Amino acid sequence: MVVSVMFTLVVPIIPDLPRLLSASPDDASWAITATLLxxxxxxxxxxxxxxxxxxxxxxxxxxxxxxxxxxxxxxxSLLPVVVFGRALQGCAVGVIPLGISIMRxxxxxxxxxxxxxxxxxxxxxxxxxxxxxxxFVAQYADWHMLFLVSAAMGATGxxxxxxxxxxxxxxxxxRFDVLGAAGLSAGLLCLLLPISKGGSWGWTSPLTLGLFxxxxxxxxxxxxxxxRIADPLVDLRTTVRRQVxxxxxxxxxxxxxxxxxxxxxxxxxxxxxxxxxxxxxxxxQAGLCMAVGGGMMxxxxxxxxxxxxxxxPKVTLMCGGLxxxxxxxxxxxxxxxxxxxxxxxxxxxxxxxxxxxxxPASIMGSVPASETAAANGLNSLMRSIGTASAxxxxxxxxxxxxxxxxxxxxxxxGGLELALLIAVCxxxxxxxxxxxxxxxxxxxxxxxxxxxxxxxxxx
Numbered sequence: 001m002v003v004s005v006m007f008t009l010v011v012p013i014i015p016d017l018p019r020l021l022s023a024s025p026d027d028a029s030w031a032i033t034a035t036l037l038x039x040x041x042x043x044x045x046x047x048x049x050x051x052x053x054x055x056x057x058x059x060x061x062x063x064x065x066x067x068x069x070x071x072x073x074x075x076x077s078l079l080p081v082v083v084f085g086r087a088l089q090g091c092a093v094g095v096i097p098l099g100i101s102i103m104r105x106x107x108x109x110x111x112x113x114x115x116x117x118x119x120x121x122x123x124x125x126x127x128x129x130x131x132x133x134x135x136f137v138a139q140y141a142d143w144h145m146l147f148l149v150s151a152a153m154g155a156t157g158x159x160x161x162x163x164x165x166x167x168x169x170x171x172x173x174x175r176f177d178v179l180g181a182a183g184l185s186a187g188l189l190c191l192l193l194p195i196s197k198g199g200s201w202g203w204t205s206p207l208t209l210g211l212f213x214x215x216x217x218x219x220x221x222x223x224x225x226x227x228r229i230a231d232p233l234v235d236l237r238t239t240v241r242r243q244v245x246x247x248x249x250x251x252x253x254x255x256x257x258x259x260x261x262x263x264x265x266x267x268x269x270x271x272x273x274x275x276x277x278x279x280x281x282x283x284x285q286a287g288l289c290m291a292v293g294g295g296m297m298x299x300x301x302x303x304x305x306x307x308x309x310x311x312x313p314k315v316t317l318m319c320g321g322l323x324x325x326x327x328x329x330x331x332x333x334x335x336x337x338x339x340x341x342x343x344x345x346x347x348x349x350x351x352x353x354x355x356x357x358x359x360p361a362s363i364m365g366s367v368p369a370s371e372t373a374a375a376n377g378l379n380s381l382m383r384s385i386g387t388a389s390a391x392x393x394x395x396x397x398x399x400x401x402x403x404x405x406x407x408x409x410x411x412x413x414g415g416l417e418l419a420l421l422i423a424v425c426x427x428x429x430x431x432x433x434x435x436x437x438x439x440x441x442x443x444x445x446x447x448x449x450x451x452x453x454x455x456x457x458x459x
Contacts, residue, residue, distance in 0.1 A: 002157040003092045004126025006066065006150045007035070009134040010086075011262070012283050013143050020143055021079045026200045033196045034083045038090030040192055040384045041185045046094030047101075047377025048181075048233050052174060055098045055105070055373050056167040063158040066092035070151035074144045089150070093384075095157075096123065097376030100360045104372050105168035114305040117357035121297040121304075124258070124349050124356065128294020131266075132287030139284060172370035180233035183222035188381075190215035195388045199396050234378060235371060243366040244375065246437050248382040250317060251359055253430035255386025256393075257324050258352040260423035263394045264416055265290060265331070265341050275405055277413045279338055289342050293349025300350055304357040313365070314437040316358035321431035323351030328424045332417050355430070359383075362437065390426070394419045 010032070013020065017028040042062075050058040069088025076082060096119070103115045137145050194201070194208040194215075201208050226232040238244060269286040271278025281289070308316045327347030334340035360376055367375040401415025411419075 005130040008130030035090035039093035047373040050373035074147035101373040117301040125294040174231035187219040251382040252386040255383035259387040259390035297353030313358040313362035317434040320354030325427040
């Protein structure tokens with residue numbers, strides 16, 4: 001919950017970042033891009049380290065780094081300092097797959113499904129809660145307070161982890177693949193950087209195309225090496241199993257579809273009526289409208305657990321995708337009243353809640369217990385790639401279908417509808433991928449035996 005709130009707390013001040021940081025819009029956007037890149041690089045690495053040296057230990061380290069990053073941002077208005085702090089904040093995203101993996105190690109099978117569903121629901125619920133909270137703080141206090149709130153929440157999570165969460169006894173052992181971590185980090189940076197900045201750099205610019213080409217080469221070489229070493233950072237033989245591979249691909253589609261909610265709906269809710277579609281809500285009011293969907297994800301978590309236990313993660317994932325498609329389709333035709341968008345956002349969030357809960361259940365039914373944190377970390381990375389792609393594609397669509405309104409430039413209604421249709425397509429792709437998943441038992445199923453696993457009590 002803390003990690004999700006941390007990500008969305010800054011959303012209300014994104015339009016004002018150039019002024020707040022005394023930088024150009026392109027330079028100020030690094031305060032957002034840095035968090036994305038750091039989370040993508042650190043999540044799979046922290047998962048592997050958690051499997052080897054202790055998941056609870058890595059959660060404590062990740063939250064400590066997030067608190068440090070939040071404090072750094074709260075004390076400065078200089079762009080390089082804020083970008084550095086935001087990068088440190090992004091390192092906390094690995095907490096989510098690490099926490100789910102601890103649950104698998106410690107909870108009895110009959111409780112695992114509901115626990116994973118509830119924790120997965122906090123991904124959306126925390127994000128939805130962060131919007132109105134961030135809007136409230138930004139409206140009534142100095143913007144640095146946003147980062148103090150983030151630091152305070154991180155400290156609370158850290159104290160609770162140290163005092164309540166037990167250490168997992170399951171360890172994989174082995175040596176950490178430093179070169180593999182460096183190669184994956186370089187490949188992800190070369191992939192995600194042009195996805196995030198391609199709109200401002202130009203999608204056909206030499207820099208953008210060169211980074212995409214470098215990513216392809218680096219990741220291919222990295223994969224070739226990973227298949228030939230004894231202790232790889234990521235066990236690619238496990239990731240190409242049908243269950244794991246299709247779940248990860250579906251995660252990209254779900255990440256894309258879910259992120260479109262935050263890109264389209266708030267613009268409609270806040271735009272002036274003169275735009276022809278705007279509902280003229282304040283930032284805080286729009287955030288409260290979006291928070292309804294996040295609350296629904298929490299409410300539906302027991303439903304997701306029961307459905308997964310009864311029918312398997314495949315069915316749950318497909319139901320989530322169908323709800324997401326239904327919500328966006330509804331929004332295409334119903335966008336004229338506040339309740340229209342609240343309904344659509346709630347349906348989309350409900351679908352995302354089912355899908356997010358089913359993904360770790362699907363992954364953990366196919367990987368050894370000693371590799372769950374790394375496997376869940378990779379799945380989280382796939383969602384991040386989906387959200388980064390959604391940000392790039394939908395932002396480009398809205399920029400191409402824009403109109404001047406006074407001193408502002410707003411997307412046209414047609415551009416917003418096209419963005420929603422793209423999200424519908426992403427949801428359909430997610431459903432189709434889930435349809436090819438094999439039928440598997442629920443999250444309490446026994447995974448394949450680990451090739452090597454040690455058991456020791458973590459302090």
